[in-house]
Amino acid sequence: MKFFIGNWKMFGILSSKKIIEKINKFKTKDRSNNYKIIITPPYTLIESFAKKFKNSNVAIGAQNCFFKEKFSSNTGAISPFMIKKSGASYVIVGHSDNRAEGDNDEKLKLKLNFCLKLNLRVIFCIGENKKEKQKKITFKVLGKQLRNVLSKKFDPNKIIVAYEPVWSIGTGLVPKNKDLSKTINFIKSSLRKLYNYKCPPVLYGGSVDEKNINQLKNLKEIDGFLIGGASKSSKKFIDIIKNYYR
Numbered sequence: 001m002k003f004f005i006g007n008w009k010m011f012g013i014l015s016s017k018k019i020i021e022k023i024n025k026f027k028t029k030d031r032s033n034n035y036k037i038i039i040t041p042p043y044t045l046i047e048s049f050a051k052k053f054k055n056s057n058v059a060i061g062a063q064n065c066f067f068k069e070k071f072s073s074n075t076g077a078i079s080p081f082m083i084k085k086s087g088a089s090y091v092i093v094g095h096s097d098n099r100a101e102g103d104n105d106e107k108l109k110l111k112l113n114f115c116l117k118l119n120l121r122v123i124f125c126i127g128e129n130k131k132e133k134q135k136k137i138t139f140k141v142l143g144k145q146l147r148n149v150l151s152k153k154f155d156p157n158k159i160i161v162a163y164e165p166v167w168s169i170g171t172g173l174v175p176k177n178k179d180l181s182k183t184i185n186f187i188k189s190s191l192r193k194l195y196n197y198k199c200p201p202v203l204y205g206g207s208v209d210e211k212n213i214n215q216l217k218n219l220k221e222i223d224g225f226l227i228g229g230a231s232k233s234s235k236k237f238i239d240i241i242k243n244y245y246r
């Protein structure tokens, strides 16, 4: 089973549901391939979209959550409990945008813990930045990001790991297949060690589009894609899936 996840970032208003309607229509017709579609709109749209697409072929998730479970006096914060009550079933945790805004391993661990406790599935993002890549310490960085946040007691069936090199997000740059294959295999072997040979799906994210998917699809070890910019267009998002299975 492959995953195609659309991260809308800070885009989308109520009328953007048209994008998901088109994607759902496509997925409903396309029964020949085994894949799952998840869209993460901004918080403001979760409740209405989760209701609208409840029995559809598109699942709804959140892009982040606060590191406390339920209610607190933190202005502007949204908790895992609120997200669950809004009807979402997935939460992205550890996106590099949020790491840059202060999400450290300690906070990320709390976020994962509360999401999983509430039966929300977590899309956990990891990735090295440009400097770390140049210093050739990618595996060291990824190993630490995995070890410091993923606890043995977490259920690996509820976790999806997304490898998103920071230098690749929104830049049009994508790792070479040879390097990407090594990195995905490194992440998978680290996860197998942690979870006693069970391995959560490992996705790739960073500038995926309807063209470079034709190269990326050759790496069968990739369990799917986290798609930012291109997920704001139903056509591009659908073309990514079509080209993947072509």
Ligand code: PEP
Pocket: 007, 164, 168, 169, 170, 171, 205, 206, 207, 208, 226, 227, 228, 229, 230
């Ligand atoms: C992202 O922000 O998660 C992402 C993958 O963005 P983009 O596809 O635009 O690089």
